[in-house]
Amino acid sequence: MTGERPTRHVVVMGVSGAGKTTVAREISELTGMTFADADAFHTEEHVALMRAGIPLDDEARWPWLRRLSAWMADRCAEGVSTVLACSALKRSYRDVLRQGPPSLDFVHLDGPVEVIRERMAARAGHYMPASLLESQLATLEPHGPDESVVVLGVSGTPGELAAAAVARLGLRPAMSRPPGSTRP
Template identity: 75%
Template sequence: MTGEWRGDAPPTRHVVVMGVSGAGKTTVARGISAATGLAFAEADEFHSPANVARMRSGVPLDDTTRWPWLRDIAAWIADRGAEGRSTVLACSALKRSYRDVLRQGSPRLDFVHLAGPAEVIRARMARREGHYMPASLLESQLATLEPAHPDESVLVLDVSLAPEALVAAAIEGLDLGASRRPDPRRSMLG
């Protein structure tokens, strides 16, 4: 089973950097990956073309459109765990029920929630280029966001911090720095 000891191999670790669009999830998850060797994936890459078209046109996703996407991400986590590879993923994971689906990929799934003022996030969204998620959907994401419950493993970090500080805080807060080395097989979705 993923997350348990297999012979001499340490248990795999799986981390989801979560939050609303524009919070810096991808930047922080890539930073964690670079510093620890955890295999990185961007949840946006798992969206169907129909979901991307919907968001690009300014229509928020609903639960019906999210469930298959979340199940695909959980399967990716499970597959990497079966290979003995630890992962870090950038994914909104806005609701408890969404996080529960992601947990089906690994019993040892930690979350890093990049949280902060909407004004800071809105300003970041206005500066980024080439992303299909328009700033107009930020309000729907903020309305959907459910804070972590006490029984969830969620490290909350202030989105106002510099990306390097967020990466360092995540690595320290989740104790990811110990004996990690880069995985030469690591790739974006590999």
């Protein structure tokens, strides 16, 4: 045994507009885990489809999910813990993500459709139109009892949700900076 701490890997999941990216960034700030947004792994073609209001089908999603899984596996091999903002709506999608690191926890941000729809309508510059919310809700599959998932309601602030996720997952807070400071 080398004495190194094992890495931890978390996916903050849910439909578009639930706050995945914001909460995942907050978790990264609290813990020092490396953050990534799954949206950055989409091809330009897929972004154009979604921007046009066309949901991606499973065939389009498989390579994207494999890239995300490989990214987490690569960070794991480097000894780096990660937090990823990713919709991960179906069990089969979560199963692909679990093929990357040796263990993976999920934080599912869930809440009233009206609240999420309002958030989507209020945000500027995002390619995912509010019109795709219904397709995401139809795709969302509840987690199974064998999946490591913490469900949090979207009514809290991002900071409150991140703190709850860190506590419920038993993640270690970053020691290199005082609370409330930001990373460079």
